[in-house]
Amino acid sequence: xxxxxxxxxxLMVNGQIEAADFPxxxxxxxxxxxxxxxxxxPTSGLEEGISQITSKGRGSxxxxxxxPLDITFKSTNxxxxxxxxxxxxxxxxxxxxxxxxxxxxxxxxxxxNWLMGRRPEFTDPKVVAQGxxxxxxxxxxxxxxxxxxxxxxxDMKKLGYETTSEHSAATxxxxxxxxx
Amino acid sequence: xxxxHIIGQIIGATxxxxxxxxxxxxxxxxxxxxxxxxxxxGQTQVDMPQTGDMAYWSHPxxxxxxxxxxxxxxxxxxxxxxxxxxxxxxxxxxxxxxVPSSPGQHRLQCVTWRPxxxxxxxxxxxxxxxxxxxxxxxxIYSGADRYRLHTVGMGTVELExxxxxxxxxxxxxxx
Numbered sequence: 554x555x556x557x558x559x560x561x562x563x564l565m566v567n568g569q570i571e572a573a574d575f576p577x578x579x580x581x582x583x584x585x586x587x588x589x590x591x592x593x594x595p596t597s598g599l600e601e602g603i604s605q606i607t608s609k610g611r612g613s614x615x616x617x618x619x620x621p622l623d624i625t626f627k628s629t630n631x632x633x634x635x636x637x638x639x640x641x642x643x644x645x646x647x648x649x650x651x652x653x654x655x656x657x658x659x660x661x662x663x664x665x666n667w668l669m670g671r672r673p674e675f676t677d678p679k680v681v682a683q684g685x686x687x688x689x690x691x692x693x694x695x696x697x698x699x700x701x702x703x704x705x706x707x708d709m710k711k712l713g714y715e716t717t718s719e720h721s722a723a724t725x726x727x728x729x730x731x732x733x
Numbered sequence: 734x735x736x737x738h739i740i741g742q743i744i745g746a747t748x749x750x751x752x753x754x755x756x757x758x759x760x761x762x763x764x765x766x767x768x769x770x771x772x773x774x775g776q777t778q779v780d781m782p783q784t785g786d787m788a789y790w791s792h793p794x795x796x797x798x799x800x801x802x803x804x805x806x807x808x809x810x811x812x813x814x815x816x817x818x819x820x821x822x823x824x825x826x827x828x829x830x831x832v833p834s835s836p837g838q839h840r841l842q843c844v845t846w847r848p849x850x851x852x853x854x855x856x857x858x859x860x861x862x863x864x865x866x867x868x869x870x871x872x873i874y875s876g877a878d879r880y881r882l883h884t885v886g887m888g889t890v891e892l893e894x895x896x897x898x899x900x901x902x903x904x905x906x907x908x
Contacts, residue, residue, distance in 0.1 A: 632797040715898040718835040
């Protein structure tokens, strides 16, 4: 694959929604979707998904999903860098599904753990990924969701973007591909 | 012209006397910088953590600047406020950090401070709350006239910022 004068760069994301830590709730499932700016478009993979319902085991307190994420984006501009929005749902005392929390995080360059937990419910879960309009909400953070990411980028350097410093140590799971 | 992208989030705050906190933030740059896309100021939601001591906001930041010079490198300033159950807001701290100048992912801690009044003010504060505030937020990120202030340290705000530079090497800038 030769691209001497690329017009776009690619961001390939692999990973999983690993597990959740919600001390007060059990039998949870999660939904995810990606939110990105106008200059971005997914080229392959799934933009949204719903996981299985998971329960705490007898001995352990962890809620494991091990839910795969696999998507590739193309873009001309880092502005609007994709975020993943995760919503966690569980049953209330009557058996109806209610939301237990929301969170959003940017797709990172290094694999990251991130933390979430939110109430109340917004009608559009994508609101969680925006900065505007949050001033009037009061939330209670209740739990954590752990995600793992492997990131590969292509042609960002050819377009002039510096995303790592030469002086910084390389981290194990991040690679930038070098194409001839 | 060189370009700078700042992408990340204000994760949350820890070490403050009470939870139920929100944060007003802004980015200040010199005259050579121009904001192309993104919001350069905002306010997070109020978070009341159910477990643990840290208040989480996860407030996204996505800014795209272009610049003709290195002076006035962006500074991110914050004000942490506490909202009580009656809806009253009290200032809990001011702080600022420079946006990192090396490209890559950075985990940052921003320390905060709060102005102290006279001993009479402090006594009143113990009973009714409130407290002195800066008249102009410029003092948060500037050193001029700071010597007039007497302050006390407050908690820490955690941020994660990814910095992407573009075309800086064309102008001979090394980072």
